[in-house]
Structure formats: C-alpha cells, structure tokens
Amino acid sequence: MQSAAPIGESRDHLPTVRTTTAMPAQNGARPDRGQAAAQLPAIIAAIAVAHRPSKMPFFQRLSALPSQIIRDPGLLGELYLVYQATMHATRAAVYFLPHLDSPAMRKRKLRIFIDDDGLPGGDTHHYQLTRAFRNMGALCPVDDEEFGDAEELASHLDAGTLAFVQLAKTLYSHSLGPWCIVETMSDDWMRALADSLSTHFPQIVHEPYFADCFAQGVEERHAEEAIAVTQCVLERRPDLLAETIEDANTMADALDAIWGAMDDILSRAISRHQNARVFG
Numbered sequence: 001m002q003s004a005a006p007i008g009e010s011r012d013h014l015p016t017v018r019t020t021t022a023m024p025a026q027n028g029a030r031p032d033r034g035q036a037a038a039q040l041p042a043i044i045a046a047i048a049v050a051h052r053p054s055k056m057p058f059f060q061r062l063s064a065l066p067s068q069i070i071r072d073p074g075l076l077g078e079l080y081l082v083y084q085a086t087m088h089a090t091r092a093a094v095y096f097l098p099h100l101d102s103p104a105m106r107k108r109k110l111r112i113f114i115d116d117d118g119l120p121g122g123d124t125h126h127y128q129l130t131r132a133f134r135n136m137g138a139l140c141p142v143d144d145e146e147f148g149d150a151e152e153l154a155s156h157l158d159a160g161t162l163a164f165v166q167l168a169k170t171l172y173s174h175s176l177g178p179w180c181i182v183e184t185m186s187d188d189w190m191r192a193l194a195d196s197l198s199t200h201f202p203q204i205v206h207e208p209y210f211a212d213c214f215a216q217g218v219e220e221r222h223a224e225e226a227i228a229v230t231q232c233v234l235e236r237r238p239d240l241l242a243e244t245i246e247d248a249n250t251m252a253d254a255l256d257a258i259w260g261a262m263d264d265i266l267s268r269a270i271s272r273h274q275n276a277r278v279f280g
C-alpha cells in the first residue's frame with residue numbers, strides 16, 4: 001500500500017511520525033494463529049499513541065483562536081467540509097470491510113452501521129454533525145446528500161481531502177487494520193474537537209453528535225469491537241497480520257495529514273485577519 005498523498009499546504013508543523021509500528025519479529029516465519037490475534041491489540045494501541053490526534057497542533061490552535069476569527073461562518077464551513085468529508089469517507093467505507101461475510105460477523109457489522117446510520121427517528125451521525133456546525137453558525141458548503149463517492153465529491157474538496165476519501169475506501173476494503181485504528185483513535189479526536197470548540201461555543205458539548213456518543217461510550221465500544229472482530233479473523237487467517245498493520249499505519253498517517261490540513265485552514269484565517277487589520 002502506498003502512503004497517503006500529502007494533505008493541505010504544509011505539514012512542516014507536524015511531527016514526522018511514520019510509524020513502522022511494530023511488526024513483531026517473526027524471524028522470517030509466519031505468525032501462528034494464536035500469535036497473530038494476540039499481538040494485534042498492542043500493535044494498534046502503539047500506532048494510536050504515536051498518532052494521537054489530540055496532540056496535533058490543530059486542536060490547540062483552534063482553542064486559542066480569537067473568537068472573532070472562529071465565528072466567521074465561512075471559516076466554520078471550511079473546517080466542517082474537511083472534517084465531515086473525512087468522517088463520511090470512513091463511515092461509507094465500513095460497508096466495504098472484507099473477511100466479515102459470515103452470518104455472525106454480519107450481525108456484528110450491522111451494530112456498527114446502526115450506530116452511525118440508524119439512529120432513532122431516521123437520524124445519522126452525519127446529520128448530527130451538520131446540525132452541530134450549523135448551530136455554531138457555519139455556512140456548510142455541501143448539502144448532506146451531496147456526500148457520495150470520491151468522484152461526486154471531487155468538485156467540492158481540496159486535493160488532499162479528496163485523496164483521503166479515495167484512500168479510505170481503498171484501505172478499508174483491503175484489510176481490517178484501517179477500521180481498527182480509526183475506531184481506536186476516534187474517541188480521542190472527538191473529545192479534542194469538542195473541547196477546542198467549546199472554548200468559543202460552550203453549547204457544543206450538548207450537541208447530540210458529541211453528547212450522545214460520549215454518554216453511550218460509542219467509540220470506545222467500536223474500538224473494542226473492531227479489534228475483537230479482527231482477532232477472530234486473524235485466528236483463521238494469521239497471514240493477514242502484516243497487511244492489517246501496514247494499512248493501519250497508512251490510515252494513521254493519512255489522518256495526521258487531515259489534522260494538518262485543518263490547521264492550515266486556521267493559519268490562513270489568522271493571516272487574512274492580520275492583513276485586514278493592517279491594510280483594512
């Protein structure tokens with residue numbers, strides 16, 4: 001698998017973490033059934049620590065931003081589009097997960113689908129996120145039902161975010177590693193986003209997108225389930241461990257780039273604001 005294309009204008013401020021986390025030494029031998037499954041949780045945890053979203057500069061910069069800048073509906077809309085497109089790509093890609101076709105595994109997948117797309121009253125995580133941004137005043141530049149595949153989104157997204165959308169489908173349909181790392185890190189980035197936004201919009205923590213998810217421990221449960229399901233697969237197919245870990249690393253790199261792209265959006269907004277003060 002190729003690494004993700006760089007996303008955003010600059011990644012100079014990002015830590016250069018290309019985790020080659022840690023395929024345990026096999027001395028050239030293939031892992032046996034028990035070994036591969038047993039090794040997975042610690043390897044995914046190590047990747048998650050190396051790429052922890054909440055330590056990325058974007059969240060600190062968002063929290064520290066002057067309120068008159070972040071209250072710009074256009075800026076909120078820019079942030080919304082990159083974040084929603086990223087989340088959308090992973091939610092849509094879950095429907096293409098491999099190795100989970102037995103009736104028992106389909107039941108377990110369905111529970112995850114329902115948490116995202118089968119909320120009471122026909123609601124979805126996607127719609128909840130849109131409402132959360134609109135309630136902050138965001139001018140959301142793409143309507144909900146325009147979020148489709150990469151081709152349909154191409155005219156709306158910057159090149160880096162579009163590359164993420166394409167990569168998510170490719171990686172999720174190749175192995176279960178990307179799903180494991182995304183679910184493992186998602187609680188951290190949701191809490192970091194809610195905390196940063198709440199500096200400016202205290203009511204954001206009560207939006208169902210965040211509040212329901214945190215109250216019900218949804219993402220922690222998804223993380224445990226993704227790893228447990230993948231361990232079941234590795235019990236049968238220990239030869240899949242290497243590609244599972246490689247794809248998880250690639251997805252973690254791609255998520256780093258998304259936080260970098262969102263940080264670049266803030267940096268440009270700060271520059272515009274400073275120029276307006278000097279030249280306005």
Ligand SMILES: [Fe+2]
Pocket residue numbers: 183186218219222
């Ligand atoms: Fe999830």
